Amino acid sequence: RRGEMAKSTQLIDNEVFRAYATYAAIVLIKMMLMSVITAYFRITRKAFVNPEDTESFGKGENSKKYLRTDPSVERVRRGHLNDLENIVPFVGIGLLYALSGPELSTALLHFRIFTGARIFHTFAYLIPLPQPGRGLSWAVGYSVTFSMAYQVLKTAWRL
Amino acid sequence: RRGEMAKSTQLIDNEVFRAYATYAAIVLIKMMLMSVITAYFRITRKAFVNPEDTESFGKGENSKKYLRTDPSVERVRRGHLNDLENIVPFVGIGLLYALSGPELSTALLHFRIFTGARIFHTFAYLIPLPQPGRGLSWAVGYSVTFSMAYQVLKTAWRL
Amino acid sequence: RRGEMAKSTQLIDNEVFRAYATYAAIVLIKMMLMSVITAYFRITRKAFVNPEDTESFGKGENSKKYLRTDPSVERVRRGHLNDLENIVPFVGIGLLYALSGPELSTALLHFRIFTGARIFHTFAYLIPLPQPGRGLSWAVGYSVTFSMAYQVLKTAWRL
Numbered sequence: 001r002r003g004e005m006a007k008s009t010q011l012i013d014n015e016v017f018r019a020y021a022t023y024a025a026i027v028l029i030k031m032m033l034m035s036v037i038t039a040y041f042r043i044t045r046k047a048f049v050n051p052e053d054t055e056s057f058g059k060g061e062n063s064k065k066y067l068r069t070d071p072s073v074e075r076v077r078r079g080h081l082n083d084l085e086n087i088v089p090f091v092g093i094g095l096l097y098a099l100s101g102p103e104l105s106t107a108l109l110h111f112r113i114f115t116g117a118r119i120f121h122t123f124a125y126l127i128p129l130p131q132p133g134r135g136l137s138w139a140v141g142y143s144v145t146f147s148m149a150y151q152v153l154k155t156a157w158r159l
Numbered sequence: 160r161r162g163e164m165a166k167s168t169q170l171i172d173n174e175v176f177r178a179y180a181t182y183a184a185i186v187l188i189k190m191m192l193m194s195v196i197t198a199y200f201r202i203t204r205k206a207f208v209n210p211e212d213t214e215s216f217g218k219g220e221n222s223k224k225y226l227r228t229d230p231s232v233e234r235v236r237r238g239h240l241n242d243l244e245n246i247v248p249f250v251g252i253g254l255l256y257a258l259s260g261p262e263l264s265t266a267l268l269h270f271r272i273f274t275g276a277r278i279f280h281t282f283a284y285l286i287p288l289p290q291p292g293r294g295l296s297w298a299v300g301y302s303v304t305f306s307m308a309y310q311v312l313k314t315a316w317r318l
Numbered sequence: 319r320r321g322e323m324a325k326s327t328q329l330i331d332n333e334v335f336r337a338y339a340t341y342a343a344i345v346l347i348k349m350m351l352m353s354v355i356t357a358y359f360r361i362t363r364k365a366f367v368n369p370e371d372t373e374s375f376g377k378g379e380n381s382k383k384y385l386r387t388d389p390s391v392e393r394v395r396r397g398h399l400n401d402l403e404n405i406v407p408f409v410g411i412g413l414l415y416a417l418s419g420p421e422l423s424t425a426l427l428h429f430r431i432f433t434g435a436r437i438f439h440t441f442a443y444l445i446p447l448p449q450p451g452r453g454l455s456w457a458v459g460y461s462v463t464f465s466m467a468y469q470v471l472k473t474a475w476r477l
Binding site: 018021029031034050052055084095 | 304
Binding site: 075078084085086088089092093095096099100101128129130131134138142145146149152153155156157158 | 329330337344349352371406413
C-alpha cells in the first residue's frame with residue numbers, strides 16, 4: 001500500500017511536473033469559469049437557447065420571447081471556444097513537454113507566459129479591448145505552445 | 160525490453176491511476192458517442208450543413224433543400240459542446256489529481272460522481288428533462304472537477 | 319537535481335511513450351493550424367464576427383459590412399470543431415493506452431493510422447472532396463480511438 005502511494009506521488013514530486021500541474025490547473029479553471037460567465041449573461045440578459053430553460057419565466061408564448069441570441073452571451077461563448085482551441089493543446093503538449101526533461105527555469109517561463117497571455121486574452125475579449133490587444137495575446141500563447149511542441153518532437157521523435 | 164515494459168506499466172499498476180483510466184475512458188467514449196447521435200439525427204431528419212453531404216439525395220436544387228438546421232440536430236450538438244467544455248477539464252485535472260496521491264476511496268468517489276452526473280446530463284439534455292435537472296447535473300460535475308483542482312493546487316503549488 | 323531529471327525523463331525514455339508523444343504532438347499541431355487557416359480566410363474574405371476586429375477597415379457603418387459570415391470561414395471552423403471532437407479523445411485515451419503497456423508495433427499502427435486519417439480528413443473537408451471521403455476518414459480515426467479505449471478498459475478496469 002505504501003509502495004503504491006510512493007509510486008503515485010513520484011511524478012508530482014518532480015519540480016517541473018509540479019509547475020506544469022499548477023499552471024495547467026490554473027488555465028483549466030480559467031476556462032471553466034467561462035461557463036459561469038455565460039450563465040450569468042444568459043440569466044441577466046434573459047437570452048436562452050433551450051425551451052426548457054425559459055419555463056420558469058411563464059408558459060407558452062410568454063417564455064418563447066427569451067429564446068434569442070444576445071451579443072454579450074455570444075461574445076463569452078466565442079471566448080470559451082477560443083479557450084478550448086488554445087488551452088487544450090497547451091495542456092496536452094505541456095504534459096509531454098514537462099515529461100521531456102526541460103530545465104525548470106525554461107519550463108516556468110513557458111508556463112507563466114502562456115498563463116498570463118490567456119488571462120489577458122479573456123479580458124481583451126470580454127471588455128473588449130481594441131485590437132491588436134486580443135490578437136497579440138492569442139499569438140503569444142500560440143507561440144509558447146509551438147515552442148513546447150518543438151521541444152517535445154526534438155526529444156521524443158519516434159515515427 | 161522487459162525492463163521497458165515494466166516501466167511502462169508502472170502507472171497503470173497504481174490503483175488510483177487505474178480507477179482514473181477507467182472513468183476517463185468511459186466519459187471520453189460517452190463524449191464520442193455524441194458524434195454518432197448527431198450523424199443519426201442528420202440522416203433521419205435530412206438536415207446537413209455541407210453541400211457535398213447532400214449529393215447522394217440528387218443533384219443541384221433538389222439536394223439544396225437538405226442544407227438546413229434541425230432542432231434535434233442542434234440540441235445534440237449543444238450537448239456535445241457542453242461535454243467538450245466539461246469533460247475535457249475533468250480528464251486534464253483528473254490526471255493531475257490521480258498523480259497527486261489521493262486516497263483510493265476519495266478518488267473513486269470523485270470519478271464516480273462525475274461520471275454519473277455527466278451521463279445523467281446527456282439524458283437530461285436529449286430527452287429533454289425539465290429544468291433544473293440538466294442544470295443540477297452540470298453543477299455536480301463542475302463541482303467535482305473544482306474539488307479535484309483544489310487538491311491538485313494544494314499538492315503541486317509551484318509558481 | 320540529477321535524480322529529479324532522471325525521474326522526469328523516465329516516461330520519455332519508454333519507446334511506446336515516445337511514439338505517443340510524437341504523434342500526439344503532430345495531431346495537436348495540425349489542430350492548432352486550423353486557427354491560422356481561419357484567420358487567413360477571415361482576412362482575405364473580409365468576414366469578421368467581432369466589431370473591434372473590423373475597425374482597421376474604417377469607422378462606423380463602413381466597417382460594419384465586414385461583420386458577416388463567409389462559407390469558407392465557416393467550413394474551416396467546422397473542420398476545427400471536428401478536430402476538437404476527435405483529436406482531444408485521441409490524445410486523452412492515447413495517453414492511457416500508451417501507459418497500458420501495448421506492443422510497440424501495435425501502438426505505432428494505431429497512432430499512424432489515426433494521424434493519417436485526420437490529416438486526410440482535413441484535406442477532404444477543406445478542398446472539399448466528394449463524400450464518402452471525409453466520412454470514411456472520420457470513421458477510421460474514430461475506430462482507432464475506440465480500439466485504444468477498449469485496450470485501456472481491458473487493462474485498467476477498476477470501478
